[in-house]
Amino acid sequence: MIKSSQTKIVDCTIRDGGLVNNWDFSVEFVQQLYAGLNEAGVDYMEIGYKNSPKLLKGADQAGPWRFLDDDFLKEVIPHKGKTKLSALVDIGRVDEDDILPREESLLDLIRVACYIKDVDKALALVQTFHDRGYETTLNIMALSNVMENELLEAFELIKESVVDVVYIVDSYGSLDHKDIEYLVNKFKTHLPNKRLGVHTHNNMQLAFSNTLVAADLGVELLDASVYGMGRAAGNCPTELLVTHLKGTKYELRPVLDIIERFMIPLREKEEWGYIIPYMITGTLDEHPRSAMALRASEDKDKVVDFYDKLTTPEVTFDKKK
Amino acid sequence: MIKSSQTKIVDCTIRDGGLVNNWDFSVEFVQQLYAGLNEAGVDYMEIGYKNSPKLLKGADQAGPWRFLDDDFLKEVIPHKGKTKLSALVDIGRVDEDDILPREESLLDLIRVACYIKDVDKALALVQTFHDRGYETTLNIMALSNVMENELLEAFELIKESVVDVVYIVDSYGSLDHKDIEYLVNKFKTHLPNKRLGVHTHNNMQLAFSNTLVAADLGVELLDASVYGMGRAAGNCPTELLVTHLKGTKYELRPVLDIIERFMIPLREKEEWGYIIPYMITGTLDEHPRSAMALRASEDKDKVVDFYDKLTTPEVTFDKKK
Numbered sequence: 273m274i275k276s277s278q279t280k281i282v283d284c285t286i287r288d289g290g291l292v293n294n295w296d297f298s299v300e301f302v303q304q305l306y307a308g309l310n311e312a313g314v315d316y317m318e319i320g321y322k323n324s325p326k327l328l329k330g331a332d333q334a335g336p337w338r339f340l341d342d343d344f345l346k347e348v349i350p351h352k353g354k355t356k357l358s359a360l361v362d363i364g365r366v367d368e369d370d371i372l373p374r375e376e377s378l379l380d381l382i383r384v385a386c387y388i389k390d391v392d393k394a395l396a397l398v399q400t401f402h403d404r405g406y407e408t409t410l411n412i413m414a415l416s417n418v419m420e421n422e423l424l425e426a427f428e429l430i431k432e433s434v435v436d437v438v439y440i441v442d443s444y445g446s447l448d449h450k451d452i453e454y455l456v457n458k459f460k461t462h463l464p465n466k467r468l469g470v471h472t473h474n475n476m477q478l479a480f481s482n483t484l485v486a487a488d489l490g491v492e493l494l495d496a497s498v499y500g501m502g503r504a505a506g507n508c509p510t511e512l513l514v515t516h517l518k519g520t521k522y523e524l525r526p527v528l529d530i531i532e533r534f535m536i537p538l539r540e541k542e543e544w545g546y547i548i549p550y551m552i553t554g555t556l557d558e559h560p561r562s563a564m565a566l567r568a569s570e571d572k573d574k575v576v577d578f579y580d581k582l583t584t585p586e587v588t589f590d591k592k593k
Numbered sequence: 594m595i596k597s598s599q600t601k602i603v604d605c606t607i608r609d610g611g612l613v614n615n616w617d618f619s620v621e622f623v624q625q626l627y628a629g630l631n632e633a634g635v636d637y638m639e640i641g642y643k644n645s646p647k648l649l650k651g652a653d654q655a656g657p658w659r660f661l662d663d664d665f666l667k668e669v670i671p672h673k674g675k676t677k678l679s680a681l682v683d684i685g686r687v688d689e690d691d692i693l694p695r696e697e698s699l700l701d702l703i704r705v706a707c708y709i710k711d712v713d714k715a716l717a718l719v720q721t722f723h724d725r726g727y728e729t730t731l732n733i734m735a736l737s738n739v740m741e742n743e744l745l746e747a748f749e750l751i752k753e754s755v756v757d758v759v760y761i762v763d764s765y766g767s768l769d770h771k772d773i774e775y776l777v778n779k780f781k782t783h784l785p786n787k788r789l790g791v792h793t794h795n796n797m798q799l800a801f802s803n804t805l806v807a808a809d810l811g812v813e814l815l816d817a818s819v820y821g822m823g824r825a826a827g828n829c830p831t832e833l834l835v836t837h838l839k840g841t842k843y844e845l846r847p848v849l850d851i852i853e854r855f856m857i858p859l860r861e862k863e864e865w866g867y868i869i870p871y872m873i874t875g876t877l878d879e880h881p882r883s884a885m886a887l888r889a890s891e892d893k894d895k896v897v898d899f900y901d902k903l904t905t906p907e908v909t910f911d912k913k914k
Contacts, residue, residue, distance in 0.1 A: 448805060448837065449770065476833055477795070481802030484769060511869070512797055515876045516769065524876070525900060531869055532896045546867075548832070548852055555836045555845070575853045579846060 279487050279517060280315035282381075282469070282495045283510050286337050287318040287360055289501035293542050295320065295335030299348055301534055302337070305498070310353035311526035312514050316381060316493075319345070322359035324367035345378045356380035360411070361397065363390045368397070374405030383409040383439075388418045391426040395433045402434045409469055409493065411439040415455060416446050416557050427462040437467045437493050442482065445475025445505050445554040449485045456489040469493030472508050474500055475554025477546055479508040484516070498527060499535035501542075504560035505550040543567065548575045556582055600808050600838060601636035603702075603790070603816045604831050607658050608639040608681055610822035614863050616641065616656030620669055622855055623658070626819070631674035632847035633835050637702060637814075640666070643680035645688035666699045677701035681732070682718065684711045689718070695726030704730040704760075709739045712747040716754045723755045730790055730814065732760040736776060737767050737878050748783040758788045758814050763803065766796025766826050766875040770806045777810040790814030793829050795821055796875025798867055800829040805837070819848060820856035822863075825881035826871040864888065869896045877903055 285305060286297055302319065309317050320337030328339075336344055340359050349357070358381035371382065382401040386394035391412065398408045410430065412418075430438055440455050447455070452470070459468055470486040472479040472495070483494050496513050500506035511531065514522035539545075549563035552575065566578050606626060607618055623640065630638050641658030649660075657665055661680050670678070679702035692703065703722040707715035712733065719729045731751065733739075751759055761776050768776070773791070780789055791807040793800040793816070804815050817834050821827035832852065835843035860866075870884035873896065887899050 449802060450809070474798070476837065477798055477801045477830070480798045481770060488771070509798070511872065512876075515872075516797065525897065528869065528873075528896050528900055532894060536869075536894050548849065548857075551832065551836075552849075555833075573853060573857050575849050576846065579849055 278490070278492050280493050281510065281513050281522070282316040282318055282358060282493055283309050283314050283497060284318045284471075284495050284507060285497040285501050285510070287320050287358075288495075288497055288503060288507055289544075290320065290335065290337050291503035292501060292544050293335075293538075294333065295337040297335060297337060302348055304534065305530055306349060306353070306355065308526040308530040309510075310355045311523065312510075313520075313522045314355055314510065314514065314527075316356045316358045318358040318360060318381075318383070318495075319348075320359055322361050322370065322379070322382065323365040324370055327365045327367065340379075342372055342377050342379075349378055352378060356407075358383060360385055362386070363393050363397070366397065368400055371401060371404060371406075379406065381407040381409065383411055385411040385413055385441075387413055388415075388422045388426055391429055395429055395435065398433060398435045402436075407437075408435050409437040409439055410435045411441050411469075411471060413441045414443040414559075415440060416442065416444055416451070423458070424462070427459075431463055431465065435466065437469045438463055439469040439471055439493070439495075440486070440491070441471045442473055442479075444557055444559060445473030445479065445550070446557040447472075447482060448476070448478055449482060452482045452485050453489065456486055456491055460490065467492045469495065471495040473502070473505050473554070474507060474546060475505040475550045475560070479506070480512045480516075483508040483513065487517070499531050499539065501535065501538070501544055504544065504564055505546060505554065506544040548573075549578055552579050552582065558582070599811070599813050601814050602831065602834050602843070603637040603639055603679060603814055604630050604635050604818060605639045605792075605816050605828060606818040606822050606831070608641050608679075609816075609818055609824060609828055610865075611641065611656065611658050612824035613822060613865050614656075614859075615654065616658040618656060618658060623669055625855065626851055627670055627674070627676065629847040629851040630831075631676045632844065633831075634841075634843045635676055635831065635835065635848075637677045637679045639679040639681060639704070639816075640669075641680055643682050643691065643700070643703065644686040645691055648686045648688065661700075663693055663698050663700075670699055673699060677728075679704060681706055683707070684714050684718070687718065689721055692722060692725060692727075700727065702728040702730065704732055706732040706734055706762075708734055709736075709743045709747055712750055716750055716756065719754060719756045723757075728758075729756050730758040730760055731756045732762050732790075732792060734762045735764040735880075736761060737763065737765055737772070744779070745783070748780075752784055752786065756787065758790045759784055760790040760792055760814070760816075761807065761812070762792045763794055763800075765878055765880060766794030766800065766871070767878040768793075768803060769797070769799055770803060773803045773806045774810065777807055777812055781811065788813050790816065792816040794823070794826050794875070795828060795867060796826040796871045796881070800827070801833045801837075804829040804834065808838070820852050820860065822856065822859070822865055825865065825885055826867060826875065827865040869894075870899055873900050873903065879903070 325331035646652035817831040
């Protein structure tokens with residue numbers, strides 16, 4: 273139903289999926305995924321973070337996709353196909369000096385993630401990357417917890433900036449189709465000169481449908497990951513987008529091949545997807561960190577206790593005492 | 594977002610979930626589920642099929658919920674709560690003489706499932722059950738494979754019938770929000786005197802969102818099952834509906850309790866949900882039986898071969914030969 277002439281898929285399997293397995297993907301896995309996404313016609317592959325290991329604790333334990341090195345990337349992808357390459361950076365964790373001019377890098381797109389209060393800092397980074405020749409996006413996280421006045425202030429800054437695409441990010445997987453419709457219309461009204469993107473989470477099994485609703489409303493960049501791999505409840509599955517977008521250049525078969533060879537075995541070792549504690553944080557519009565801690569504990573299936581803890585005011589804050 | 598004053602949840606865990614485990618639910622399980630749904634404020638529990646064992650092969654191997662007996666039901670539910678009880682019958686598999694007058698039965702609602710060609714036969718059954726005092730629904734299956742002219746003919750019969758609620762059934766899990774919108778508007782236009790219901794499947798992770806979209810458009814009876822348990826990809830999860838419908842009388846906690854005590858252990862033994870072969874039959878708008886056969890075989894994860902078989906014309910029908 274949705275015409276895909278304008279829509280583009282950004283596969284985040286390595287970047288967002290790395291949050292599940294600490295970026296422990298082999299070079300072969302990443303190469304095969306890149307080949308498969310190319311064959312499937314996926315537009316972008318986000319191959320990791322471009323943060324600086326100097327600015328992050330525990331950096332030495334993570335796989336190389338957490339701190340992409342341009343020379344290493346050229347070894348991994350010696351022959352670039354049609355699928356463009358993307359990297360994400362976080363405010364305060366990226367060293368601008370690590371970002372080469374685009375003509376010296378395999379990367380095409382640099383995306384800057386931030387919370388609403390840091391939009392100004394994010395846009396300064398966007399300007400730098402834009403000046404070095406990259407396509408850029410601004411990914412405003414946790415929109416469900418942002419007040420109207422903050423959002424309107426941010427729009428003023430964004431409107432005047434050079435950023436190409438502005439993302440609606442449902443960080444907690446708490447939005448439904450009505451919320452997406454509301455946000456897309458708001459962004460379109462206030463940012464008529466910007467293209468839009470969407471990044472969803474699957475806490476309430478709404479990641480794919482919310483992405484379709486956004487695409488229907490004219491959102492162009494659609495984030496996804498193969499088999500939905502991503503932190504906690506995971507993302508919109510790439511396989512569903514490639515098969516369902518109509519008038520399409522996309523092919524399902526190469527994505528099924530990646531799922532069969534890599535993702536089904538990987539899912540047996542690592543956990544993500546629709547799991548009740550993530551549903552609970554989604555419906556409560558909260559960060560999934562409490563649910564991730566529960567899933568790492570012996571009580572991982574004690575979902576009623578977990579729900580009670582999140583919905584009962586702390587005894588230590590009981591004002592009757 | 595969706596006002597639930599009109600909407601009612603019909604939990605189908607036992608009836609549709611029974612298609613997964615051949616209705617091998619213990620009496621205790623069914624009693625605890627009924628208690629939980631009552632506490633959660635769920636409006637209906639579909640406690641099984643009211644087909645006749647005389648009219649079905651292999652009847653002696655199935656659990657009692659496949660052929661509900663009214664006396665047995667009174668032992669299972671000695672104290673009825675607010676949650677009404679429902680049973681489904683199939684055309685040609687029900688013996689009308691098995692259906693007691695409503696005042697002698699615990700059942701409140703009898704639903705008749707049929708394909709489009711049998712709408713006349715289904716409505717004759719509906720009339721019988723209506724005359725015996727029951728609420729009735731007509732559940733037209735496989736709507737995605739029905740031509741417009743067949744549907745319009747069926748509407749003429751339905752409009753004149755006594756049936757209370759007409760269901761839109763996405764048997765193959767192939768519909769998206771645009772399709773649901775199209776069907777609901779068509780049903781509303783042609784059946785202005787009937788209430789509507791919706792029954793979705795989760796092959797493309799759209800069961801919950803399609804149900805929400807339908808509710809938004811005024812569909813009143815929403816089918817669901819706890820933890821999504823149902824044939825193949827399963828159904829819209831009851832836990833998501835009870836937590837997400839707004840202005841609501843529903844409670845999430847009792848459903849979480851059922852999930853923790855019964856559904857998580859059960860899911861370790863039985864399989865349903867978003868599994869790639871079911872996604873493939875969903876996107877191809879086909880019955881899941883080929884995918885169910887694959888999942889029961891040693892090749893259950895050979896998804897590329899499976900996709901190739903379903904999308905390549907049979908060699909025996911190759912006209913070039």
